[in-house]
Amino acid sequence: MSALRFPDLPPSEPQGSDLLAQERARTTFSAHDLSNYLYGEEYLERQEKMLTLIEDEPAFDKSNRYFLGRTERFAGALKKDHALVKLAQEQKWNAEEFMQADLLIDESGPFGLHRSMFMPTLVSQGTEEQHEKFLKPSLRYEIIGCYAQTEIGHGSNVQGIETTATYIPETDEFEFHTPYLTACKWWIGGLGKAANHAVVMARLITAGKDYGPHAFVVPIRSMEDHTLLPGVMAGDIGPKFGFNTTDNGCMWFDHYRAPRISLLARYSSVKPGSGEYVKPPNSKLSYGTMVLIRASLVGLARLGLAKAATIATRYSAIRRQFVDKDSPKKMGKEVIETPVLDYSMQQYRLFPIIAAAYACHFTSKEMMRLYYLNIKNMASGNFSLLADVHASSSGLKSLTTTMAAASIEECRRACGGHGFSSFSGLPLMLQDYAPNVTWEGDNYMITQQTGRYLFKSFRELVAKRASGKFSASAITNPTLAYMNTYLDNPNLKCPATSSAHFHNPEIQLAAYGHRAAYLVAEAVHALDVEKRSWNSMLVEIYNASVAHCQLILVQNFIMGIRGDMPQPEGVAAPILAPTAKAALTDLSDLFALHQIHKQPGEFLTSGYIDAKHVSMMGKAIMDLMENKIRPNAVGFVDAFAFPDYYLNSALGRFDGKVYEAYTEMATREPINQTEVVEGYEQYIKPFTNPHGKQGKTIQARL
Amino acid sequence: MSALRFPDLPPSEPQGSDLLAQERARTTFSAHDLSNYLYGEEYLERQEKMLTLIEDEPAFDKSNRYFLGRTERFAGALKKDHALVKLAQEQKWNAEEFMQADLLIDESGPFGLHRSMFMPTLVSQGTEEQHEKFLKPSLRYEIIGCYAQTEIGHGSNVQGIETTATYIPETDEFEFHTPYLTACKWWIGGLGKAANHAVVMARLITAGKDYGPHAFVVPIRSMEDHTLLPGVMAGDIGPKFGFNTTDNGCMWFDHYRAPRISLLARYSSVKPGSGEYVKPPNSKLSYGTMVLIRASLVGLARLGLAKAATIATRYSAIRRQFVDKDSPKKMGKEVIETPVLDYSMQQYRLFPIIAAAYACHFTSKEMMRLYYLNIKNMASGNFSLLADVHASSSGLKSLTTTMAAASIEECRRACGGHGFSSFSGLPLMLQDYAPNVTWEGDNYMITQQTGRYLFKSFRELVAKRASGKFSASAITNPTLAYMNTYLDNPNLKCPATSSAHFHNPEIQLAAYGHRAAYLVAEAVHALDVEKRSWNSMLVEIYNASVAHCQLILVQNFIMGIRGDMPQPEGVAAPILAPTAKAALTDLSDLFALHQIHKQPGEFLTSGYIDAKHVSMMGKAIMDLMENKIRPNAVGFVDAFAFPDYYLNSALGRFDGKVYEAYTEMATREPINQTEVVEGYEQYIKPFTNPHGKQGKTIQARL
CATH class of the missing domain: 1.10.540.10 (Acyl-CoA dehydrogenase/oxidase, N-terminal domain)
Structure with a gap:
């Protein structure tokens, strides 16, 4: 029996390619120019x-x-x-x-963590001798490594890990051991099958004392035939929601020995023989790497938002449903069903996601600039940026990855039923994106780092203002600036009296700043005056972090368009064409206003805005979406410049040939390779044709 | 080479089973009694x-x-x-x-739609002759059917479908045809491989006129050997986000003929020969079925919420992380890491989900009661309940399935990294649950039906109040009752002056009622006075529907505990033990207050509550969660009475042996059945041991 061949019919008019061409014809700016500005x-x-x-x-x-x-x-x-x-x-x-x-x-693949975690750890924590021994063969992929920190019973709290590495002076070795099931290494990308070495985080025990978690590098599989080395048990942890192309693995040590050089000794070491522990210098240096990873996750959030928005926006310009009676859509003289992108609800769902992708673009660029600046500063002993950058990167990682995960799912649903098909590209995208909200600091947990910094800054500012030695003009840190404005007048009211006023970036920034400072002030009051416990404040801490980071996103978006975003040293500021600048300003306004309009609670309780303002913003948003952003929607996503190969989506194709691609993909479904399903004889025929009757007989019986 | 064998180690203390036993020992009610009350x-x-x-x-x-x-x-x-x-x-x-x-x-499986859609359609729309010919063999599974309505280019707008069924008087047949690719049937469960018959929605064309979509039943695969019948092409539509055990299919007709009896003719028919069309009677009857399906989806939302909450709650009592310094947890004399369920953020994430599962339980029961009552009423010509029940069922389908989908994902994340493992049970649950937000009416779209009803009711009430013939005491419909209270005083303020006041159900109901009526009043004003188009109001309409349905959930929860929920005729009200009643009241309070506290925007703009109230509610919630609900959390989910076989989750096991079950599942991973990964020789060895060197040589080279 042969594979199914589906009929070769065209879709009814209008064609997707014509609809997209129409969209592109009315875009007010050049998508290509905007791509150039972005990338x-x-x-x-x-x-x-x-x-x-x-x-x-x-x-x-x-x-x-x-x-x-x-x-x-x-x-x-x-x-x-x-x-x-x-x-x-x-x-x-x-x-x-x-x-x-x-x-x-x-x-993702089995060698991914070798590049993203194993080698960087060798670079940053290894000595020159260790670079020679481990890093050089790693660059040639003779060594393939993984980074084994998480244990099945221990995730975020690294101090709680149970795997031990005990120094044995007699042989100048470390003995690695997994004392309990809870100490089993788990989730380690590349460990399941591919890696022959591992960076292992284990409690360093020497001379009878436990010095807590340290990084070691050890061989785990034979260089000869890839079998597990004696004393090591490792395997794959099984299927996952996404990321199934990576062999996340587990590992147990049974009194496994490795020479002393396995302790990554750039910062701390153990003296041979005596086993005396040599302490690390300033531990702040390690925050740098964390900032880099979190800043890069903001970039990945941008990518997720932009990819999903591209698919959903293009398809929404093609997918048509009902006729909007108040404003029927015509193609030539014919009334056609209205493209779903014309419905205000679809716009309210999708356009803020496009806007968020752009917002994250500018903030991700700025975070990378700050990262490099901070690294440079720290090298010369200047730690002034570190706390702010670390706090922002934690909160932004949490906020932007939460936004991106929610937005990919929203885009999936906004494609209607077809968003449920794998061929839309959105299910797998969602599944593979999902770990971002958990890894590198759970999104709820890490906002405590942001909160701690905000509260400390606030307390210091209040003390400074009370000290008499305070000058507002000396404030250069933007966090302190918005807190100071709030302290000048905690009862400030928004001066807007019409929808139009909300297009003013100063009013937008004032609303976000006032709300963030208000939440910080309230939290500090609860902690310091009401003496509430830290644990009882976790929700408020999270909310303060979100408010602070939303302000950063709004701020950077505004600056990114104005062209007054700081540039890395020696890099010229890119030029934004005036038409594109005007269009991006609409998106920036939408980004700032939509978040308030959708969840106005804290803005209202902060006292800065009132119910009338929310209603004005609603009108401003509807006007923006219908008249300004709608004509440019396809242009905005085209500017992300994602090739079809990258998107791998029937719905998100650049050429709009959605239904043709979709049905073509279905012909390749494995169970379509036979006309009659395997299992028919065993599982269907016993009901439908139990006595093996021939055609005519059956029709008569029915 | 043999399969991997993982070491047989116990977890470190305390054991999950002991932690759950401790939880169960301090539950203030009998989970078994509560199960009895629920089921x-x-x-x-x-x-x-x-x-x-x-x-x-x-x-x-x-x-x-x-x-x-x-x-x-x-x-x-x-x-x-x-x-x-x-x-x-x-x-x-x-x-x-x-x-x-x-x-x-x-x-889900290939015969599912045969039972849930194919046979019910035959029952409701077939004549006795058609029951004899199609339904009887269907009950024996000789006929296996599917329900083919959706087309690749046409979903929610059934009127837009393009497949035609043209009556041919000469042969007394219908000719089925797929004129365009957009008319191809798509998403049809069971059609891909299993079905030999289909109910097909097609435009009935007779005597030159198009009467729009009608239901037909036709054979599609041979009863003899299951091959496709000539003129029919059908196959599977390929992989999906979830539901991959169902063969959602696609189908094209090429001038395919079937006898006249294929038109399901209980309500409308075509006269033989002349092809004269006989119109259906009252079309309202078909709303009954829609109400049933949507009400049953509220029940499935309850199930999704309850399942996910069971897994995440049990595991959160076992999973420990950091030590809460203000209040360290002890097991005997030892300080242990704090179970994550003790952190206020985890409580704020999970407890409202437990509460929502209970809320949906009572509303789902009430919707089923109303469905049967309405069916009985309609049979005797009384259509008084229909509009309200139809409107509520649409809005509740939208609200509860949106809640459930979000909550399953929230529970997945609340399990930390392990929620990403398939073995948690949550990824597949999420994937299989996902279509609920789209099918049977997209969750954004169908709230228009609720909105239309609310606005109509409001306008009629305003007119009646103005007519002078109005008596408030004559209002029995709860929707009119809350609107009337609002119209009596649109500026009503919440009388609460302390956290404790918010435990009063009357205050909770007043807040929800005022907000819902306010949103309806604002929307009606915008439509009728400002003359805004329906399309521009879709966001407001959605919000009004959500507000109305949240009120229903709160109302039914309160009544469900009080025991004054109406019962179906002849059914005795179940008895709720006083301890369980007290505990459920805590959950009901949390359900009502958490939604306001988390998104207070509309409650604030409605004017009923102010910023101080939000802060009071925050305190009430924290107190409820920490002191009342925390000790009962495991008891609440135990009362859902889900067997381990059903949950199929390493993390959600009743006995708490989480890590043992989790690692055992990983041993069964297919790629763990060999120690050295397949592909090693081809894809790893060329890098790691290119010259096939033996062990010693390699170690020396490194």
């Missing part, structure tokens, strides 16, 4: 070049991605990672080219 | 009986569910559906027993 020409050229190199390589083919089970997908990812490294070696790619290819292929 | 003894006994029958049947085994790809899972579901029908026939199960078994097995 720079060099980036876009590199993307083009890498796309050409990988798109047609069988190892990077995406056409079967949605059909395969976990076992097959993992096998494919191993093949893909191998091919990627080989190609990179052959073509002598630089780091940016590698990252670009990896991004376009868009599939 | 009745008969239900619980039936569950027990069915569990015994199915738990050990290989066809219903769940132990491999999380490992299999779509193709294998579909094959398993076909086997399962076959076994289920066979067992039901052998054991002569009644409908309730069948439903119970199906619920416990908890996996």
Whole structure:
């Protein structure tokens, strides 16, 4: 029996390609210019070049991605990672080219953590001797590593891990041991099957004393045949919501020995023989890396938002439903069903997501700039930026990844039923994105770091203002600036008297600043005056962090458009064409106002705005969405410049041939490769044709 | 090479089983009594009986569910559906027993739509002749059917479908045809592979006129060998976010003929020969079925909330993280890490979900009662309940399924990293639950039906009050009652002056009623006075529907505890033990207050409450959660009475042996069945041991 062949029919008029062409014709700016502003020409050229190199390589083919089970997908990812490294070696790619290819292929793999965690840890915590011994072969992939910190019973609280590494003076070795099931390493990407080495976080015990978690590097699988080394048990932890192309693994040690050089000794070490522990210097240095990771997660949030918005927006311009009787849509003389993008509810769902993608774009750029500036400062002993940058990066990681996860799901639903099909690209995107809200600091937990900093800053500011030695003009830190404005007048009221006033960025910033400062002031009062426990305040702390970080996003968006965003040293500010600038300003207004309008509670209780303002903002938003943003919606997502290969979505195609692509993908479904389903004889026929009758007889019986 | 064997270590102290035992010991009520109140003894006994029958049947085994790809899972579901029908026939199960078994097995399958849509449509829309010809063989599964309404280009707007059924007088047949790709049937459960018949919604064309969509029943696959009949092309639509055990299918007709009897003719028909169309009577009758489906989705939302809450709550009592310094937890004399359930943020995330599950329980019961009452009324020509019940069921379907989908994901995240593992049970639960927010009326779209009813009621009430013929005491409809209270005094202020006052259900109901009426009044003003278009009001309409339905949930929860919930005729009200009643009252308070506290915007703009009230509610909530609900949290979820077989979750086990079950599941991971990964020789060894060197040489080289 042969595979099914679906009929080759065209969709009814109007065609998706015509609808998208119509959208693009009425965009008020050049999507290409806006892409250049966002990414720079060099980036876009590199993307083009890498796309050409990988798109047609069988190892990077995406056409079967949605059909395969976990076992097959993992096998494919191993093949893909191998091919990627080989190609990179052959073509002598630089780091940016590698990252670009990896991004376009868009599939986690068994070698991913080797690059993102194992080698960086060797770099930052290893000595030169260790670089020679472990890092050099790692760069050639002779060593393939993983980063084994989390245990099955211990996640966020690293101090609680139970795996031990005991120094044995007699042999100058460490003995690694897993004392309990709860100490089993778990979730370690690449450990399940691929890695032959691991960075292991274990409690360093020497001379009878427990010095807490330290990083070690040890071989775990044989370099000869990849079997597990004696004393090590490791395997895969099984299927997950997403990320199934990575072999997250588990590991137990049974009195496993490794030489003393396994302790990564750049900062702390153990003296041979005596086992005397040598303490690390300033521990603040390690915050730098955390800031980098969290800032890069803001960038990934931007990516998730932008990808999902691209698919949902393009498809919403094509998908039509009902006729809006008050304003029927015509194509030529014919009344057609209204594209769902014309419905105000669809706009209220999608346009803020487009806006959020742009907001995160500018903040992610700014966080990276601050990261490098801070690293430079710290190298010269200046730690002034560190606390603010660390606090913001924690809160922003939490806020933006929460936004992105919710928005991908919202985009999925906004595609109606078809968002549920794997071919939309959105289910897998959602599943693979999901860990971002948990890893590198659970999104609820890490806001405590932001809260702590905000409360400390507030208390210091209040004390300084009371000291008499205070000058408002000396404040350069934006956090202190909005707190100071609030303290000048906690009862300030919004001066807006019409919808139009809310397009004023100063009013937007004042609303966000007042609300953030109000929440911080209330929390500090509850902690310091009412003496409420920290635990009882976790909800308020979270809310204060969100308010602070929403302000940052609004601020950076406004600055990013104005062109007065600080640039990294030696980098010229990109130029934004006036038409694109006007269009982006609409998005920035929407971003600022929509969040207030949708959840006005804290803005109202802060006293800055009242019910009338909320209603004015509602009108401003509706006007923006219908008249300003709607015509540019497709242009805004086109400017993200995602190739079809990258999106891998029937609904999000650039050319609008949605239904053609969708049905074509369905023909490749494995169970469509036979006309009669496997299992028919066993499981269906016993009911439908129990006596094996021939056609005519059956029709008579029915 | 053999499968991996993980070490057999115990978790470190305290054990999960001890922690859960401790929780259960301090519960203030009997979980068993509460289960009885919720379900009745008969239900619980039936569950027990069915569990015994199915738990050990290989066809219903769940132990491999999380490992299999779509193709294998579909094959398993076909086997399962076959076994289920066979067992039901052998054991002569009644409908309730069948439903119970199906619920416990908890996996959609290829025969599901045959039961839930195909046969019910035959029953409600078929003539006696059609019952004889189609329904009887369907009950024996000789006919296996599906319900083909949705087209790839047409979902919610049924009037827009393009498939035609043209009456051919010459042969007394209908000719079915798919004119465009957009007319292809899509998403049809059971059509992909299993069904041999379909109910097809197609435009009835007769005597040159298009009468719009009508239901037909036609054979699509051969009764002899299950091949597609000539003129029919059908297949599976491919992989999806969830529901992959169902063969959602697509179908094209190419001038396919079927006899006139294929038109389901209970309400409308075509006269033979002339092709004259006979119109249907009152179309309102069909709303009854829609109410039933939407009411049953409220029940499924309850189930989703309760299942997810059970897993996350039990695991949060076991999972420990950090030491809360203000209040360290002890087990005997030892300070242990604090169970995450003791953190206020975890409580703020999970306890409202437990409360929502109970809220939906009572509302789902009440909706079913109203459905049957309305059916009885309509049969005697009384349509007085219909509009209210239809409006509420639409809005409640939207609200409760949105809540449930968000809550399952929240529970998944509240399990930390392990919520990302398939073994938690939460990823698959989320994926399979997801379509509920889209099908049977997209959750944004259908609230327009609720809005329309609310606005109409409000306008009529205003007119009646102005007419002079109005008596408030004559109002029996609760919707009119809260609107009337609002109209009596739109500026009413909440009288509460302390946290304690918010435990008063009358104050809770007044806040919800005032806010709902305010939103309706504002929307009616915008539509009628400001003449805003319907499209521009969709956000406000959605919000009004949510407000109305939240009030219903709060109302029914309060009544459900008080015991003054109306009962179906002839059914005695169940008895709630005083300890359980007190505990449930805490949950009801939390449910009412948490929603206001979390999103106070509309309550504030309605003018009923102010910023001080929000702060009082915050205190009331914290007190409730910490002192009242925390000790009973495990008891509340135990009362849902879900067997471990049903939950299929390592984290949600009744006995608390979380880590043991979790690692045991990982040993069964397919890629753990060999020590060295398949693909090592091809994809890893070329990097790690390119020259095939032996052990010693390699160590030296490194």
